[in-house]
Amino acid sequence: MSKFSLLVARDLRLALRQGGDAAMVIGFFVLTVILFPFGVGPEPQLLQRIAPGIIWVTALLAALLSLERLFQADYEDGSLEALVLLPLPLEAQVLAKCLAHWLVTGLPLTLVAPLLGLLLHLDLAGYPALVLGMALGTPILSLLGAIGAALSLGARRGGVLLSLMVLPLYIPVLIFGVAAVEAESAGLAARPHLLLLAALLLAALALVPFAAAGALRQAVE
Amino acid sequence: MAAIDHFLAMGGYARFVWPAFATAVIVMGGLLAESLSTYRKRQRDLRAAEKQRR
Amino acid sequence: MFRLANPNRFMNWSGKLLPWCAAATAILLGLGTWLALFVAPPDYQQGEAVRIMYVHVPAAWMASFVYAVMAISSAVALIWRHPLADIAARQSAPLGAGFTLVCLVSGSLWGKPMWGTFWVWDARLTSVLVLFFLYLGYIALVNAFDEPTRGNRAGAILALVGAVNLPIIKFSVDWWNTLHQPASVFRLGGPTIAASMLWPLLIMALGFTLFFVTLLLLRMRSALMAAKLRALRIQQSQSLAA
Numbered sequence: 001m002s003k004f005s006l007l008v009a010r011d012l013r014l015a016l017r018q019g020g021d022a023a024m025v026i027g028f029f030v031l032t033v034i035l036f037p038f039g040v041g042p043e044p045q046l047l048q049r050i051a052p053g054i055i056w057v058t059a060l061l062a063a064l065l066s067l068e069r070l071f072q073a074d075y076e077d078g079s080l081e082a083l084v085l086l087p088l089p090l091e092a093q094v095l096a097k098c099l100a101h102w103l104v105t106g107l108p109l110t111l112v113a114p115l116l117g118l119l120l121h122l123d124l125a126g127y128p129a130l131v132l133g134m135a136l137g138t139p140i141l142s143l144l145g146a147i148g149a150a151l152s153l154g155a156r157r158g159g160v161l162l163s164l165m166v167l168p169l170y171i172p173v174l175i176f177g178v179a180a181v182e183a184e185s186a187g188l189a190a191r192p193h194l195l196l197l198a199a200l201l202l203a204a205l206a207l208v209p210f211a212a213a214g215a216l217r218q219a220v221e
Numbered sequence: 222m223a224a225i226d227h228f229l230a231m232g233g234y235a236r237f238v239w240p241a242f243a244t245a246v247i248v249m250g251g252l253l254a255e256s257l258s259t260y261r262k263r264q265r266d267l268r269a270a271e272k273q274r275r
Numbered sequence: 276m277f278r279l280a281n282p283n284r285f286m287n288w289s290g291k292l293l294p295w296c297a298a299a300t301a302i303l304l305g306l307g308t309w310l311a312l313f314v315a316p317p318d319y320q321q322g323e324a325v326r327i328m329y330v331h332v333p334a335a336w337m338a339s340f341v342y343a344v345m346a347i348s349s350a351v352a353l354i355w356r357h358p359l360a361d362i363a364a365r366q367s368a369p370l371g372a373g374f375t376l377v378c379l380v381s382g383s384l385w386g387k388p389m390w391g392t393f394w395v396w397d398a399r400l401t402s403v404l405v406l407f408f409l410y411l412g413y414i415a416l417v418n419a420f421d422e423p424t425r426g427n428r429a430g431a432i433l434a435l436v437g438a439v440n441l442p443i444i445k446f447s448v449d450w451w452n453t454l455h456q457p458a459s460v461f462r463l464g465g466p467t468i469a470a471s472m473l474w475p476l477l478i479m480a481l482g483f484t485l486f487f488v489t490l491l492l493l494r495m496r497s498a499l500m501a502a503k504l505r506a507l508r509i510q511q512s513q514s515l516a517a
Binding site for chain 3: 233240241248256257270
């Protein structure tokens with residue numbers, strides 16, 4: 001367990017050293033959301049109607065931004081080969097990397113989301129479902145994204161390829177996340193949607209490390 | 222003549238039915254053509270390379 | 276089973292099987308098309324537009340079927356490292372993408388007279404659209420590497436990840452659809468299908484399937500020949516260097 005936390009600490013330090021990364025992701029998130037009133041008009045009712053969708057889709061895109069670099073540095077300087085041979089299972093290392101990525105990307109996105117809800121006149125009733133949904137959903141984005149990042153190591157046009165691979169997989173998270181907010185705004189229960197998100201998170205936690213580790217192994221072969 | 226016209230008109234839905242069938246023909250035909258031409262090219266190249274080996 | 280799958284043996288038996296598959300494909304597709312256009316009755320509600328079903332539904336079935344073939348081949352490739360499995364998955368992908376495209380376009384053309392618009396975000400069409408992008412992602416990935424084996428292995432993992440996700444995506448799209456669509460759903464083709472419509476449909480579906488098998492065998496033979504060519508060229512350059 002201590003090896004795991006050592007790894008997380010290392011990945012966190014590396015991520016925070018490029019502290020600009022988190023700031024850029026938040027910046028992209030806010031800036032892109034702000035574009036929508038310019039695009040569709042500032043009418044509060046319209047914005048309120050589409051706010052959950054805008055916030056979630058933009059969060060998806062923002063999460064994609066920093067995924068390319070998840071394994072890139074280790075791959076390029078050759079330390080990935082050493083990591084594969086470590087006594088700590090590669091699957092655990094993948095989880096460590098995902099956790100570090102989420103702490104620097106998904107968590108800030110989740111915390112900034114209510115602010116963006118204000119900008120888009122999101123119904124106050126929907127805020128808890130938004131934050132809870134993003135707290136459950138953004139780790140899934142980091143996990144699924146890790147598979148894409150591992151698969152596209154050494155590929156041409158890795159960044160765009162990553163997006164093309166990973167965005168279809170994000171669709172269920174998007175659907176349930178938005179549904180939760182809309183349900184709560186309408187006075188219905190958000191619980192079924194949030195429970196589905198939780199189920200997806202558990203499934204991702206269980207399965208993604210194996211897929212990503214497999215992809216990493218054949219990247220260094 | 223009238224029978225063929227009636228058939229081609231497809232009860233008024235001609236501009237939906239025929240493009241649908243045409244799409245299938247074009248896509249599947251295209252895949253067939255591409256697969257065949259690649260196949261023949263590989264056959265030619267392989268024969269040439271094997272001849273060169275001798 | 277593995278003896279059959281040895282590359283040289285594969286070239287042997289696939290070469291013998293191919294003409295039969297091609298002939299059967301031609302017969303079934305010809306028969307199916309004739310039945311679909313001339314023999315099958317028009318629908319009492321949709322009129323002649325229902326004939327699009329004979330292209331749209333088999334294409335939809337093939338889109339899913341080919342993905343299943345890809346996923347199973349990928350699993351075999353990853354677990355047993357079987358070279359033919361890699362090739363089978365990689366060569367199936369463009370065929371599956373083609374069927375998916377036919378399904379989307381024909382579904383769109385069927386929807387216009389029925390629903391009034393060229394695209395409707397109904398659960399099935401939307402799922403097929405996502406499936407189309409899963410195919411595109413796979414094709415992009417396997418072609419993004421200079422070394423073919425690296426591309427094949429990466430693709431195998433992606434195909435399996437996609438296969439696991441497909442039921443989840445399908446479920447979530449159905450869920451999304453019930454949240455946004457009014458209760459009455461227009462079921463393409465009707466709830467139960469008459470025998471006079473079922474037979475042309477099945478024959479077309481069988482024809483499409485054999486079309487896939489024929490082209491897959493052809494493409495796998497091409498891929499094996501390409502591999503042999505690469506090996507020969509490496510040999511030649513090595514003997515030149517010596």
